[in-house]
Amino acid sequence: MRLYEIDEHGKFIWNQMVLQLAKGTGKGPFFATLAAIEFLGPVRFDRFDEDGKVVGKPADESWVQLFATNIDQVKNVTLTLHSLFNDHAKEKYQIDPGQERYHAYQPDGRFCLLEAKTASFRSAEGARPSALFADETWHWNESNGMVNVFNTITANAAKVGGRLFCATNAYVVGEESVAERMHVAWQRQQDGRQKRTGLYYDAISADPDFDIEDEAALRAAVTAAYDDCFWADIDTIIDQCYSGVITHDEVLRKYCNLVTAAGDALIDPVSYEACFVEGLELKRGDRITLGLDGGVSDDATCLVALRLRDSFIHPIALWEAPDGPEAKNWKVDHDAVSDMVDWAFANYKVEAFFSDVAFLESYVDKWSEEYGPRLAVKASGKSTCGYDMRGNQATITTSNMALVGAIENQRIKHNGHFGLSRHFKNAKKRNNKYGTSFGKASRDSQYKVDAYAASLLAYIARNKLIEAGKLNQAPKRIAQMTTVGGF
Template sequence: MPWRGPSEPGEFPTLGWQVGQWIEAHIVIPDGPQRGKPYLLTREMWRHLLWVYRLRPDAEVHPVYPKPRDGLVYFGSQLRRPQKWGKDPLLAARCSAHAFGPVQFDGWDAYGEPVGRPVDTPWIQLAATSEDQTDNTFRPLYRMLSEGPLADTPGLDIGETAIKLPNGDGWIEPVTAAARSRLGNPITFAGFTETHLMCESDGGLAMVRAMKRNLTGIGGTWGEATNAWDPSELSAAQWTAEGNNPGVFLDHAAPDVPKVDLDDEHAVRERIRVKYGDSLRSRGGWVVEDDIYADTQAVEVGEGEIRRYYMDEVTVGEKDAVDPARWDAQARTDPEEQLRPGEAVALGFDGSRSRDGTVLYACRLSDGRIFELGVWWPAYDELSGEWKIDRLEVDATVTAAFEAYEAWYLFGDPYKWQDYMDIWAGRWPNRVVEFPTNVDKRMDEALERFLTALRDRTLTHDGSATLTEHAKNSALAKGKRKPPREDGSRELTEFYMRVVRKKAGKFIDGFVGAVLAYAARGKAIEDGALSQESHDIEGSLMA
């Protein structure tokens, strides 16, 4: 007989109740103070399973070739939640259920209730881009089985790198993009962990597509567990979410809420409650709201990371521009090594009218050391009622730098300083170069030069407190996608780099000025600045 029909509005047939009951009866908590106790599902997890294993009311069992996805509304699912919600253990529990539990539709009983049964020859693969990532799910799965009621199942061989299933040739095994030889096996279920990291550049996207094609042929099913993704990376998670496939269930918690103001504690805490749901300790779970909030305010954590991993917001990712320890190690404060009048330098200028700082840095041509020449902050002007930079003082400092040192070039961002850039270009012809920092290609090249030198320890600085603070406030974000090369080959990085603030309200002007000064040094060296023992600067530059 078919399904009995709904007994209340909104009810639908599902194997989720049976799968959830099987999990709670056979799976144990893999770690923490409750390790070894029954793995009990939260309300959110129950809801997830009910939808994932939803059945068509008219589902039938094929009499000859029944397949795992027969009768199911969804053959695939994506669970997107913030860090520490419990995605990986739930995916591990699902993998266990697909090895032993009632995940395959087997018809309706005499009361019109669905009946589930185990898959005939289950073969489960757990996929990620690296072994470390597969460990996030395979390690708890190993403990769930080895320390739970199923540990003594005859024929079950629970290994630390793969699990041999009884009664046939089935396995539970981790796979990565590097292990392509194992991607053609007749799998019946695939668990994809951290699909926000699976991209075309690392082979992860191709792996996911190949496995899903394989599952289609077998009639198997799959589930993804992911954090919010970086939309510039075109990850497997993004492809799944934007694919509009009616056979894929997307479980995203309040996905359409606007970005939260990270400086608004009330708003951030409310977002934590929405996104973490039943996993919060205040609701019977394990996540402490205060701990998550503290991480959202940590200076060392970039804003992009906070938004994707804690606020569950799809946003472009960022990473620290400099390693703090390496930056500190490259400081040189010996008075004997400081900049002296007459030395050849290149200058970097980043200006502001009223909001940020205005900075001038010099980079010594002989060794690439960065020196701070001036930093200016807005002061309140009573006549205009506005905050302004003392532009005359800035002009005087720039002039003094050209008079005191052999300045080959000044690279400056002309934004809101165009008039002075023109004046300086008139005073020192061919030595003042406009360098708009919002031009992706040019800024990417300047950042790459600066960061490579810092990594190679060939770039040093004078230990300026402002420059150090601004460097540590800076993050690298992805700009526009690079155009394809004419020869068809791939760039090692597919996007231009741009520099952004880690947090709103933090200043990065000093770092930008230093990057411009180092770029100007590169131009001077290209023009022969280090190849001449002495030269007439005006004549050589005109030439």
Template sequence: MGLLSRHAAARKGLGLSKTPLLAALAIVEFIGPCRFSHWDAFGLPVAKPVPLPTVQIGATALDQTDQTMEMIRGMLSESPAEKEYGLDIGKAIIQFKSGKPGTIRPKATAGRTSEGNRPSFCLMDECHHWVGSNGGPDFFQTLKRNIEKTTSAGSRWVSTTNAYNPNEDSVAQQIHESEMVRQGYWLYDCIEGDIEAGELRDEEKVKAALVEAYGDATWADIPGLTRTILFDRTTPDSTYLRFFFNAIAESSDGWMSKSEWEACQDDDDPIMPGDQIALGFDGSIRGDSTGICGVRLRDGKLFVLHLQENPRDPRQPDWEVDVLAVEAAVQKAFSIYRVEWMYCDPPYWQEAIGRWSIEHNDRGQDYVYEFWTNKPTRMVQAIERFRTAVTVQDLSHDGDENLTRHVLNAVTREVPQGLLITKDSPRSKRKIDLAVCAVLAFEARADAIADGRLKTRRRRVVGF
């Protein structure tokens, strides 16, 4: 199978010399005989250099390629290869002084500017950092497409990573979970230390698992790492598991684990027109997302009715939410389903919410209410009720990808009243607005049921 594999991934712990390995591979691909030429008289393979060696070092930002480029420059500088091959070792690009075609150069996430390149070899380092918020998955697909165009000529890629956080849907995760890896078409090199989070206080188990994870890396300070893990409580256990034991683990500040959320998915009994539902609305104008989630009253099944996200496209610097589309979504929800309660976060939308409240008032019965998410006491309680419902599977969802993404993007922030959910940083592109909508919808459902509306059968007066 190895002869069929032109693509490979290495998932290794911190300090296992992944970058020096990539640097050495880049040099071999640039000047060394690394493509099959023919079989010799003894039946052994003979290699030849790449005719047009175009080596790219991919990263989500140019400064992330510095370490690999510095390692390559250090290996080549003042080496016999520098003089023999006539290399021009620049800081940003390595090429031949003679003008012969061929380069080693960094490549960062620039989307369309990378499309159409023809690299002979591509290095992708630290792919656990290649996530949706920095364009990593799209960049990976672009690089992969470029390589696949000339795979028959021997083009190939190699990626390295630490263990990923399964909540982030990084390129490292996508590669690991790919059917190409499962079927053996892509080589995947990984050794994990055999340890669970609850065993990180056991010195013997920690030491044994470190020895297993670091293998023949004799330079690793196993006693020092053991002491750090046993006694340093400033680092989350999930970080130790990922970076030292090479084990996939979720960040400890993540609000919801992927396994918990997926356990609540229910593809049966879909939401139908006429079902009694509650709604949650979280709106923005241009920065964050705007969405509407619904939840069925009788069983707590969540679904998404509307979502608008800022595309973060430089060609659309003045992008704003389509207000008319939001209005249409609200009207459609009330016309298709029997909406019993709707909670709306008011900022930027107070006028619209007030109008919805009037329009959908049925003979003095209110159905649309404000819910200020910036009031921590009430929001903390709603978040806790939602989180508990997930834990005991008292709610379900239809597997909507956007809702799942927003829920798994959310991290917790402690306030005096308890735990709130928030983005991982104020400027993060990893949105959580549908998660907020889901919390509001689930809270609206609880209040609708407490108000007796689950049994309510509204009548429509028809004149003849």
């Protein structure tokens, strides 16, 4: 019902939809039903009647397109279509069904088309679809040309106000599939990073905090992911999970609807999600360490707090370039970053503050001079707050491995902040002579990791407090002027 929600002017709230569900939950038949409705049904706003209820009408030019990586995959949808139209409907709309194309007419004579398309962006060019259906978008990536297809068909739809419906299993982080890109866009929407919204995301997943070797726990996880899909044979799925034919990651992704990691991913998404604790928030006066990683235009800038009593990591502020035309001349406002640092010191008991020095040298000097007396440990021998991430490779690497281990053993907590989650899951393994460090997928990758880098700096600062024996010490009291007797 939410897919057809409208505002007071009759415009759709959601123009794009993603349905991410476990394998065998009926995404294909559901898409076939939606496609049939978009093909002939009253799916566009006409008017409000005298009682204020919505009256619908068919699309002015109904042209529904079904896309997948190959024509055989589209059959998951088209085969269901054949059983959806009864004899009365076929007669009323003069439906002429084919293997890959349906023709029909509205009672007023308007021609309607529903077609399955091949995975070629050139053959898709120039269409005017009223509705697009993209199936199994976790398979849509650069290597098979489906990103080009996606860009072409969505541009076609945009020019005529067409709607986009995507269905997918859980994707693999780092493959940069269309499914991953759509999820990232939705996360940025939740963070308020996007100027335009309109993307509806629907996913039912298992709670990641379960022991896959415990059959009862696995059964509960699979049952949760399949929700009300009464046709699913849970016993057969459990047998498949323990058959040894499929991998651990496939069990989580296909049958628990949990996003998994590529081989070079630093953070296991399932382990990261298991660190989620609902309702956590920083409170005024909390003892924290701060980490700051900054950029100018291409990279993001993030100020992260790590609460000392429970290792709760939370971004205080995250500056990222917007998508679209606004990104061309966008730059991080370093004065705004400095103001946020001041705000953090005014509201929390900051025990240590480690900031990367790249692009922020003058600010780091200012922070060291202003806040140095309040801090329990120094970032380096040269600076109270400045920590050169390029010149401390050994510490960065060993601390990175320790932080990854802390996540895998759920010794870190987070509250599900989407920006933080994105950056953690974007981080890639980078091996060096000291062990495993981290980095972006590539120098120019749009998948940023700066919030992870800032979190690592806050984590290193916490470890320095431990080494100095100051983690559990009472914070320093700073003398302040007080007014007595009205003076």
